[in-house]
Amino acid sequence: MRNFAVSMAYNGAAYHGFQRQDNGITIQQVVEETASRLLGEDVAIIGCSRTDAGVHARQFVFNFKTDSAIPCEGFIRAMNALLPEDIAILACEEAPLDFHARYCCEGKRYLYRIYTSEVRDVFYRDTALHYPYTLDIKSMREAAELLVGRHDFAAFCRAESLKLVKTTVRTVFDISVEQSDNITDIKISGDGFLHNMVRIIVGTLIYISEGKRTKEDIVCALDTGDREKAGKTLPACGLYLDEVYYRKREY
Amino acid sequence: MRNFAVSMAYNGAAYHGFQRQDNGITIQQVVEETASRLLGEDVAIIGCSRTDAGVHARQFVFNFKTDSAIPCEGFIRAMNALLPEDIAILACEEAPLDFHARYCCEGKRYLYRIYTSEVRDVFYRDTALHYPYTLDIKSMREAAELLVGRHDFAAFCRAESLKLVKTTVRTVFDISVEQSDNITDIKISGDGFLHNMVRIIVGTLIYISEGKRTKEDIVCALDTGDREKAGKTLPACGLYLDEVYYRKREY
Numbered sequence: 001m002r003n004f005a006v007s008m009a010y011n012g013a014a015y016h017g018f019q020r021q022d023n024g025i026t027i028q029q030v031v032e033e034t035a036s037r038l039l040g041e042d043v044a045i046i047g048c049s050r051t052d053a054g055v056h057a058r059q060f061v062f063n064f065k066t067d068s069a070i071p072c073e074g075f076i077r078a079m080n081a082l083l084p085e086d087i088a089i090l091a092c093e094e095a096p097l098d099f100h101a102r103y104c105c106e107g108k109r110y111l112y113r114i115y116t117s118e119v120r121d122v123f124y125r126d127t128a129l130h131y132p133y134t135l136d137i138k139s140m141r142e143a144a145e146l147l148v149g150r151h152d153f154a155a156f157c158r159a160e161s162l163k164l165v166k167t168t169v170r171t172v173f174d175i176s177v178e179q180s181d182n183i184t185d186i187k188i189s190g191d192g193f194l195h196n197m198v199r200i201i202v203g204t205l206i207y208i209s210e211g212k213r214t215k216e217d218i219v220c221a222l223d224t225g226d227r228e229k230a231g232k233t234l235p236a237c238g239l240y241l242d243e244v245y246y247r248k249r250e251y
Numbered sequence: 252m253r254n255f256a257v258s259m260a261y262n263g264a265a266y267h268g269f270q271r272q273d274n275g276i277t278i279q280q281v282v283e284e285t286a287s288r289l290l291g292e293d294v295a296i297i298g299c300s301r302t303d304a305g306v307h308a309r310q311f312v313f314n315f316k317t318d319s320a321i322p323c324e325g326f327i328r329a330m331n332a333l334l335p336e337d338i339a340i341l342a343c344e345e346a347p348l349d350f351h352a353r354y355c356c357e358g359k360r361y362l363y364r365i366y367t368s369e370v371r372d373v374f375y376r377d378t379a380l381h382y383p384y385t386l387d388i389k390s391m392r393e394a395a396e397l398l399v400g401r402h403d404f405a406a407f408c409r410a411e412s413l414k415l416v417k418t419t420v421r422t423v424f425d426i427s428v429e430q431s432d433n434i435t436d437i438k439i440s441g442d443g444f445l446h447n448m449v450r451i452i453v454g455t456l457i458y459i460s461e462g463k464r465t466k467e468d469i470v471c472a473l474d475t476g477d478r479e480k481a482g483k484t485l486p487a488c489g490l491y492l493d494e495v496y497y498r499k500r501e502y
């Protein structure tokens with residue numbers, strides 16, 4: 001028995017998220033079916049995270065147990081030949097048998113990409129939010145600073161998902177806001193994320209830019225958990241799981 | 252009667268090229284139908300060029316005659332609301348009645364985009380050529396220099412299309428080869444282009460990088476028109492009409 005730790009990227013535009021479900025095709029289903037076909041055995045993968053419908057990944061880690069003797073390099077090559085063009089295997093290593101892509105994950109970084117120009121960019125239609133106004137980057141950076149650290153992010157969680165978690169306290173390691181030409185990239189790293197947390201945080205930063213929320217509202221949102229003090233939930237198209245962190249040499 | 256000169260961008264992945272045809276949906280058909288619906292009259296547009304199936308445009312200019320009183324700004328806004336997400340109107344001006352997007356065009360620049368990495372990029376699947384090896388940029392630039400100027404480009408034309416043109420002599424103004432991270436952008440500007448000319452030129456530069464063609468082959472291709480001395484025709488996905496040139500203040 002071997003335990004494969006695999007890193008992949010996907011364009012989520014055509015998928016109903018990562019996790020298997022009955023009413024739509026998912027990344028998990030496509031990867032499991034492809035790996036099962038390749039290895040001639042039933043493959044069940046464990047993902048580092050869930051991603052919602054339409055969300056992308058520049059790095060997503062999963063693991064699975066296999067009796068196959070296939071070399072890692074051969075697995076990468078064969079999977080990339082068999083998978084659809086919008087999913088790609090980036091790396092594969094043999095990990096200790098107790099490596100678990102979700103439980104061993106120590107943190108993640110997300111990217112939210114915004115295209116700011118009056119007219120939409122036809123090449124970013126599924127991979128960035130089109131925002132037809134100017135962003136106040138300085139104010140957004142100042143507001144973002146307030147969110148860094150260990151806080152109760154209940155106000156930045158999808159209401160229906162609040163009851164599914166034991167705690168809404170999370171640590172945000174860093175938030176960067178970088179603008180280059182018409183692209184604004186907001187990267188948020190942390191030890192864990194609530195449902196829609198990144199999309200609500202970036203929605204709040206846009207409200208800050210628009211003057212619809214103040215820095216005081218953010219402080220209040222963290223203190224009280226009042227969802228109304230935060231901004232709206234942005235669409236999935238701009239969101240990418242960007243990097244997944246594991247302890248060094250863990251696998 | 253007014254003559255509208257319109258600039259647009261499109262992601263060509265889902266279209267059978269610009270020009271109307273019976274066996275597939277085209278950019279021209281979608282734009283004409285949308286404008287006809289908006290203006291309440293039959294609209295027939297004249298494009299600056301044809302583009303093949305799957306080819307993109309960062310700038311494509313067309314003109315059309317209209318009896319409508321719609322302001323140019325209103326036309327841009329309404330068209331962008333009605334058009335599919337992969338076509339966008341960038342600009343619209345009222346031009347002199349004799350402005351003709353094709354006849355008045357004095358030159359064009361094309362971009363060919365190559366993604367060089369062992370594994371494909373899931374975000375460029377329709378908008379760049381995936382080339383899993385390293386490119387020899389220096390050799391490509393040296394070879395490109397040989398193509399700049401007024402030459403007979405018969406060797407760089409789709410064979411079936413040779414009989415459709417009066418002359419195969421064209422002037423290439425400039426060829427640039429720029430690499431940044433995993434993206435190599437090759438831009439070719441000239442007074443006119445033969446069918447597949449850009450895709451064959453870039454295919455030849457890749458053959459130069461691979462050592463499958465020499466600079467002498469390029470000189471020979473220009474001298475003799477021998478298609479075999481040039482490289483292969485690259486796929487449409489990496490090709491963009493990048494900019495269209497008109498005499499200043501013509502419209």
